[in-house]
Amino acid sequence: MFVFSFFRIIKFAFQDLVRNFSLSLMTVMILVLMLLSVNTLIAIRALTNEATSWVKEQIDVSIYFSHDASEDQINEIVDYINSFPEVVSAEFHTADQELEKFKQDHKNSPTILSSLDELGENPLGPTLVVKTRDPGDYEKIISSLSVPEYEKIIDAKTFGDTEVVIDRVQSITTQVERLSFTLSILFAVIAFIIIFNTIRVAIYTQRQEIGIKKLVGATNWFVRGPYLMEALIFTCISIAITAGVVYFSSLFLDPYVSIVFQKEAFLTNYFTSNIMWLLSVQFGAVLILNILSGSLAMRKYLRT
Amino acid sequence: MIKLTNVSKIYDKKGSALNGVDLQIDAGEFVCIVGQSGSGKTTLVKLLIAEEKANSGKIEIGDWDITRIPRRDVPLLRRQIGVIFQDFKLLPKKTVYENVAFALQVAGETFGRIREVVPKVIDIVGLGDKMDRYPTQLSGGEQQRVVIARSLVHRPKILVADEPTGNLDSINTQEIIDILGKINEFGTTLVLVTHNKEVVNQLRKRVITIHNGQITSDQKEGKYKL
Incomplete structure (x- = not known):
C-alpha cells in the first residue's frame, strides 16, 4: 500500500x-x-x-635604513618584522635596487635625474617594504620599531605620512x-x-x-x-x-x-x-x- | 447501523444546530431527512462523516463510536461512508475517471483493481463515454452522477446524500433519485437529506423531520411535512 x-x-x-x-x-x-x-x-x-x-594590497610601509646600518643590524630588524603574524610580506631592497627603482619611476623627469647625477653618490639607503594582512596592523609594526636601539639605524618610516590615508581606507x-x-x-x-x-x-x-x-x-x-x-x-x-x-x-x-x-x-x-x-x-x-x-x-x- | 444518542452540536452561545437528537437507522434502510434551511440537516451530515464533532452525546456507525474517533482514523471512517454533496465537490483538475479512481487510490487499492472497477462504476451511472472529461465539461446532472460513482466505487455500507438534487432540474433530479433507489435496493443504507417535497412524497420511505435542531417527526413510509 x-x-x-x-x-x-x-x-x-x-x-x-x-x-x-x-x-x-x-x-x-x-x-x-x-x-x-x-x-x-x-x-x-x-x-x-x-x-x-x-x-588594502596597495598599502604598505617602507622602512628606510640609514647608510650606517650594518648588514647584521638590518637582518635583525628583517627577522624581527617577519616574526609578526600580521606580516604578509617583508621585502628587502638594497640601496642599489632602490636607486634603480627610483630612476625607473622618474625616467620621464630629466630634472630629477640630473639632480641625482649632480649628487654623485647614491642618496638612498636600503629599504624594507612591509605588507600586513590588515591596514590596522601597520600601527603595531611601526610602534614596535620606535625604540631607541633602532632609531639610529632607521632613517624614516613612510607610515607617518600615509597614516591618515590608511585610516580612511x-x-x-x-x-x-x-x-x-x-x-x-x-x-x-x-x-x-x-x-x-x-x-x-x-x-x-x-x-x-x-x-x-x-x-x-x-x-x-x-x-x-x-x-x-x-x-x-x-x-x-x-x-x-x-x-x-x-x-x-x-x-x-x-x-x-x-x-x-x-x-x-x-x-x-x-x-x-x-x-x-x-x-x-x-x-x-x-x-x-x-x-x-x-x-x-x-x-x-x-x-x- | 447508525445510532445517535442525545447528540447536541452548538456553534455559538446564541443557539444550537442540533439539540439532544436520538436516532437509529438500521442496515439497508432508505431514510429521508427533511427540514427547513438552518434546521440542522447539514450539521447532522457533517457529524456523520466526522467533519464536525458533537459537543455531547454519542454517534455510532457500525462498530465505530465516532464521537471518540481519533483524528488519524477519520480517513478510514470516510472510506466506509459514501457522501454526495449538493455542490458536487469534484476535483476540478481531475477527469471523471480520475475523480472516481481517487476514492480507491486514497485507500491504497492496486492499479489493476482500479482499472477494473472504475470504468464499470462510471458505466453504471451512464457516463462511460465521458470518462476523460473534466467536471467543468459536464452538466450539473452529469457531475452529480460522477459524485455518485465516486461515493459508490469503494462499496460503502452507508451512503449519505446531502441535497443531491438541490442544483438540478426536474429531469436530472428524477434520474439521480432513481439511481439512489437502485443503490438502496442492492443493500446500501441510504440517508437522503433534502427539502424537495416531490422527491420525498414520491419515494414513500421513512421520513424524519428536523426543526430547530430537534427531531419533530419520524414516520415509516412518510410524506414531506414541516
Whole structure:
C-alpha cells in the first residue's frame, strides 16, 4: 500500500504541476527572481571583497635604513618584522635596487635625474617594504620599531605620512563590508517573505481541493505528499534555471569586470569554484522554506 | 447501523444546530431527512462523516463510536461512508475517471483493481463515454452522477446524500433519485437529506423531520411535512 501511495504521490505531483501550469510557472518565476537577487548580491559581495582587498594590497610601509646600518643590524630588524603574524610580506631592497627603482619611476623627469647625477653618490639607503594582512596592523609594526636601539639605524618610516590615508581606507572598506553584510541580511529576509507568501498563495488557491480530498478519505500525508513533491520539483527547476542564468550572466559580465580588476573571468571563476556550496545552500534553503511554508499553509485546510 | 444518542452540536452561545437528537437507522434502510434551511440537516451530515464533532452525546456507525474517533482514523471512517454533496465537490483538475479512481487510490487499492472497477462504476451511472472529461465539461446532472460513482466505487455500507438534487432540474433530479433507489435496493443504507417535497412524497420511505435542531417527526413510509 505504501509503495502504491508513494508512486501515486509522485504522479499527482507531476499531474498538478502540468494541470496548474500557470500557477506552477508563477511560483517558479518568483523563486528564480528571488534566487537571482540573492546571487546578484553574492556577486556584488565578491566584487566588493575583491575591491577592498585590492585597495588594502596597495598599502604598505617602507622602512628606510640609514647608510650606517650594518648588514647584521638590518637582518635583525628583517627577522624581527617577519616574526609578526600580521606580516604578509617583508621585502628587502638594497640601496642599489632602490636607486634603480627610483630612476625607473622618474625616467620621464630629466630634472630629477640630473639632480641625482649632480649628487654623485647614491642618496638612498636600503629599504624594507612591509605588507600586513590588515591596514590596522601597520600601527603595531611601526610602534614596535620606535625604540631607541633602532632609531639610529632607521632613517624614516613612510607610515607617518600615509597614516591618515590608511585610516580612511580602513574606514571605507569596513563600511562597505558592513553595508554589503546588511544588504545580504535584508535580501535574505525579503526573499524569505516573498517565497513564503508565494507558496501560501499557491496552497490557498487549492484549499477547496484539499478539503475535497480529505472528505473522500485521504490521509493528511496523501494530501500533503504531492504538494511536498511539487515543492521539491519547483526547487530543482528554479535552482537549475538560476544556475544557468548566473553562469551566462557571469560570462557576459566578465570582460567588463576584468577592465577594473585586471583578472580574467573573475565572476565565472568565483561561481564555478564555489558552485557546490552555493547550490547546496540555496537548494537547501529554498527547499526547507517551500516545505515549511507549504506545510504551515496546508495545516489549516487539513483540519476538515 | 447508525445510532445517535442525545447528540447536541452548538456553534455559538446564541443557539444550537442540533439539540439532544436520538436516532437509529438500521442496515439497508432508505431514510429521508427533511427540514427547513438552518434546521440542522447539514450539521447532522457533517457529524456523520466526522467533519464536525458533537459537543455531547454519542454517534455510532457500525462498530465505530465516532464521537471518540481519533483524528488519524477519520480517513478510514470516510472510506466506509459514501457522501454526495449538493455542490458536487469534484476535483476540478481531475477527469471523471480520475475523480472516481481517487476514492480507491486514497485507500491504497492496486492499479489493476482500479482499472477494473472504475470504468464499470462510471458505466453504471451512464457516463462511460465521458470518462476523460473534466467536471467543468459536464452538466450539473452529469457531475452529480460522477459524485455518485465516486461515493459508490469503494462499496460503502452507508451512503449519505446531502441535497443531491438541490442544483438540478426536474429531469436530472428524477434520474439521480432513481439511481439512489437502485443503490438502496442492492443493500446500501441510504440517508437522503433534502427539502424537495416531490422527491420525498414520491419515494414513500421513512421520513424524519428536523426543526430547530430537534427531531419533530419520524414516520415509516412518510410524506414531506414541516
